[in-house]
Amino acid sequence: MSGEVVTGRGTSGGVVSEEFYGRLKAYEGRAAATAGTGKDLVNEPMIRHWCEAVGDANPAYTGPDAIAPPTMLQAWTMGGLSGHLDRSAAHDELFALLDGAGYTSVAATDCEQEYLRPLRPGDRITFDAVIESVSELKTTKLGTGHFVTTRMEVRADGEPAGTHRFRILKYAPAAKGKPKGKPSGERPRPVINRDNAGFWDGVAEHRLLIQRCAGCGTLRFPWLPGCAACGSPEWDTVAASGKGTVYSYVVMHHPPFPAFDPPYAVGLIELAEGVRVLSNVVGVPYDKVRIGMPVRLEFLRVDNEWELPVFKGADGGAD
Amino acid sequence: MTAAGDELPPLSIPITRTLIVAGAVASRDYQDVHHDSELAKEKGSPDIFMNILTTNGLVGRYITDCFGERAVLRKVAIRLGAPNYPGDTMVLCGTVVSVEGDRAEVRVVGANSIGNHVTGTVTVTVPEDGS
Known part of the structure; x- marks a missing residue:
């Protein structure tokens, strides 16, 4: 979704957009989540559901010595239907600022994970995250917006378990001609004359x-x-x-x-x-x-x- | 173990609606664009599309499928491009970029009918026999 990114300028004038970007950039380095806790301990049912969904039959993920698929790292930190309780005020302010400027949509573009130790059923997940960077205004195929990169340190029972860098685009959707679906309006009429x-x-x-x-x-x-x-x-x-x-x-x-x-x-x-x-x-x-x-x-x-x-x-x- | 330049056998993944929804729910991602086509359309998408966590899981699976059950994922870094919509097929391909001892770095590309859905790099270790 990040394809063909080009640097853009705000339509409302350079001074205004630079002032706005300055406000966004001030959030770099601030905490996105502090002392977050996974809603569930690492557990066999969630591991099995994941493996079933992605079709992963690796025997390492079943049995008495099972580990969780490492790529589940982020899943253990997700808010789920009840939402995130551990986001920081800075994170919420940054997103409110972007929403307020019309960049209301979100698309995940990058995920970089490093795994330091395997996660096993029973592990209690905790995490901290920092807002690593906020990009200048970019124009993409999806629309115009700012990339926000966060970096999360994930721990299992207090030990470092992995890092998770995540980049999203907060954007204003590119104008579409119309939503797909039933056409509206009548077909153009032929010009009928004595010749046809x-x-x-x-x-x-x-x-x-x-x-x-x-x-x-x-x-x-x-x-x-x-x-x-x-x-x-x-x-x-x-x-x-x-x-x-x-x-x-x-x-x-x-x-x-x-x-x-x-x-x-x-x-x-x-x-x-x-x-x-x-x-x-x-x-x-x-x-x-x-x-x-x-x-x-x-x-x-x-x-x-x-x-x-x-x-x-x-x-x-x-x- | 493998050598730099080795091509991994491709893995073809039919992108079904079920896979997209099951992957989203298994990763606890309830963003409506991953399960509700009506709301996805309202947001300008032609249909629901796969979430990044499912893609991440598929990339991890591809590597451990290729390197065997003793393979351990160390790093997975992916970038998304063309969305995975229902009805499409994604073909994952991998090329070994470098090998150092028991550690290999693999370049992964997953292409669908629109373009490259995912490009990325995975670092995997495969313990020597007896370890």
């Missing part, structure tokens, strides 16, 4: 009509007033059989548009009759659409008023 009304009449009857030049017989799509081959303005139509293949495609990710729910595949479909039609490829995941994939015409109701011709992909060539 026949096509839309066909769609209403669930037929995809291709124009055919009455002079030379050339098929054409989209609809046009005259034939590009011979210039004749006379035409009739043939109904597409509905069979086609993906001639080319793109996957739309951005920009989002109210009536659509990206990502989605837009295909240039070559119909069996030879003309090409642009429409959505449905029925297969957007990232499984491929050039040459066989597709079949369908009519998709996109809202109360409109049905549109789309092409259903035959995943795995099953058609």
Whole structure:
């Protein structure tokens, strides 16, 4: 989650952001937790649950001489559903300061642990933690915020058992176009005129009509007033059989548009009759659409008023 | 023991919803983004995602699976990148960076379909026979 971090500047002006960062930096070196106590002694059930979750069958973690998986170190210090009782005032103030500035979200980015002695069932865990550093304002893929690094000394029955350095990003989430989910808004309406009304009449009857030049017989799509081959303005139509293949495609990710729910595949479909039609490829995941994939015409109701011709992909060539 | 440059056999981990939730709860991490997809979406994430403690546990497991039950983890340092969302698969790979006596340092990378979920370094010791 820390990928591609670049140094950023506050949007509210350099002086203000520097003053704010000074206030954050003042917490470096202050205690984050003092004389914290693990809520449970190191115990077999929690070890077993952990091993089951991560699929760890190491025999060192079972039996009479069992030790806890060393990577559980932090788990013994967690507040759980009832929360942390041992955080320091400095820790809470720092987080309140960040929350107040809009950096309300948290993402863990780094965990560095050193194990000094194995933990065994019955060990009583105690810990102290210090706020090691607070970064300048950084812009990441997640959003803009400050990295906060804490360093925790963990003891078991009073003996040093390990150290745990933990880095989180306290950030303001990057603006999203909209939450994922149902698209809102209606599909844009086609402009229907005397040159293409026949096509839309066909769609209403669930037929995809291709124009055919009455002079030379050339098929054409989209609809046009005259034939590009011979210039004749006379035409009739043939109904597409509905069979086609993906001639080319793109996957739309951005920009989002109210009536659509990206990502989605837009295909240039070559119909069996030879003309090409642009429409959505449905029925297969957007990232499984491929050039040459066989597709079949369908009519998709996109809202109360409109049905549109789309092409259903035959995943795995099953058609 | 191994030598610097050795590649560890990859371990493929299907990222199921169950793994994400079980790992979060087993590590006593009740942040909603690790078990409640509705609330995760409200916070701008496409779905729930694996917490760092579970990743840490998987990395530790990978190393002890490769080095055997007598292996002792000394240090695990990881950095998270691309989140582990349900339905994805993470493949853990390891390369031995250095070996000194019974101590090896291993570079670990766990990649999913988005990119590298985790990169890190693990120090492990494997006692000589009879110790």
